[in-house]
Amino acid sequence: MLKKIVLFLVIGLAVGLAIGLYLYNKPHDTAADIEIFEEISAHDLYAKFSMDQKNALATYLNKNLLVTGNLESFVQDSSGTKWTLSTQSDDLGVVTVTFAEPLNQKPTLNQSVKVQGLCAGFLEGDELLGGEIQLNQAVVAQ
Amino acid sequence: MKKIILSIALLASVSATQAQKYFTRNGHLGFFSKTNMEDIKANNESVTYIVDWTSGEIQISALQTNFKFEKALMQEHYNENYVESTKFPKATFKGKIENVNAINIKKDGTYTANVSGSLEIHGVSKNYTTKATFKVSGGHVVAETKFNVKCADHNIKIEANLKNNISESIEITAKADLTELKK
Numbered sequence: 001m002l003k004k005i006v007l008f009l010v011i012g013l014a015v016g017l018a019i020g021l022y023l024y025n026k027p028h029d030t031a032a033d034i035e036i037f038e039e040i041s042a043h044d045l046y047a048k049f050s051m052d053q054k055n056a057l058a059t060y061l062n063k064n065l066l067v068t069g070n071l072e073s074f075v076q077d078s079s080g081t082k083w084t085l086s087t088q089s090d091d092l093g094v095v096t097v098t099f100a101e102p103l104n105q106k107p108t109l110n111q112s113v114k115v116q117g118l119c120a121g122f123l124e125g126d127e128l129l130g131g132e133i134q135l136n137q138a139v140v141a142q
Numbered sequence: 143m144k145k146i147i148l149s150i151a152l153l154a155s156v157s158a159t160q161a162q163k164y165f166t167r168n169g170h171l172g173f174f175s176k177t178n179m180e181d182i183k184a185n186n187e188s189v190t191y192i193v194d195w196t197s198g199e200i201q202i203s204a205l206q207t208n209f210k211f212e213k214a215l216m217q218e219h220y221n222e223n224y225v226e227s228t229k230f231p232k233a234t235f236k237g238k239i240e241n242v243n244a245i246n247i248k249k250d251g252t253y254t255a256n257v258s259g260s261l262e263i264h265g266v267s268k269n270y271t272t273k274a275t276f277k278v279s280g281g282h283v284v285a286e287t288k289f290n291v292k293c294a295d296h297n298i299k300i301e302a303n304l305k306n307n308i309s310e311s312i313e314i315t316a317k318a319d320l321t322e323l324k325k
Binding site for chain 2: 023024025026027028029057061062075079080082084094096098118120121123124125126128129132134136
């Protein structure tokens with residue numbers, strides 16, 4: 001009987017340790033791992049945040065969005081890959097997309113692109129700089 | 143004729159004033175906690191910095207969920223338990239370069255200046271003053287500073303069982319490569 005109790009305890013401890021280790025070392029989720037919440041254009045997404053930021057945050061924060069927009073600029077360096085999508089808004093607001101993994105191929109500017117990314121929120125600009133919606137852990141949508 | 147010259151001069155001065163704003167959307171903010179038990183660091187490379195060289199006003203904004211930790215679990219705890227990023231998604235700093243006139247953005251060189259202002263984290267604002275360097279080179283200005291923030295000052299509570307793992311005083315580093323903002 002004692003042997004059985006000790007065996008259960010050892011197995012329980014081992015399972016607990018394994019779960020703990022898995023959780024501690026679990027990888028960061030990317031947009032590819034999560035179900036798409038909504039497909040939307042960069043223009044429409046920006047319009048929603050500009051009109052009612054509070055409501056848009058409640059709807060989209062941390063959600064996986066499939067966004068289409070024109071590629072305005074990109075950064076590809078040691079810190080990773082980041083694309084800036086035009087929203088065609090009057091205040092020159094943008095959607096910036098930070099990729100989960102650096103991309104090898106350089107994209108073509110001013111072309112329509114489709115990306116999946118987790119919505120991190122909205123940063124207001126000022127009278128010269130438009131606002132910015134940030135998507136992260138992104139992947140290029142197929 | 144005088145009125146025309148005056149109008150042109152006024153227009154020129156207005157456009158010169160507007161040209162004094164520099165910015166980046168790819169600025170860096172990082173924090174570092176050091177204890178005997180462990181070191182914890184996180185970086186955010188998508189921070190917006192706007193500096194107005196005419197008034198000296200400086201504005202920094204960062205989204206909390208964009209701070210990247212080595213471990214996904216740490217990142218989850220940071221957002222859910224400490225800064226409550228669903229409730230308070232942004233960290234912002236609004237302040238002023240005190241001796242902005244000492245910085246000549248038209249002349250390459252390294253300048254130091256005191257920056258003071260209000261930092262809002264976790265919905266709580268506190269005033270800070272720090273020394274920053276501004277390196278002017280070829281039309282770019284690289285701004286850099288480092289200062290410490292106490293978790294308790296921003297109502298960020300650390301559980302008793304984690305007091306040995308998370309430092310009460312967190313080192314903040316800020317760095318931005320600023321270029322002229324043109325509309």
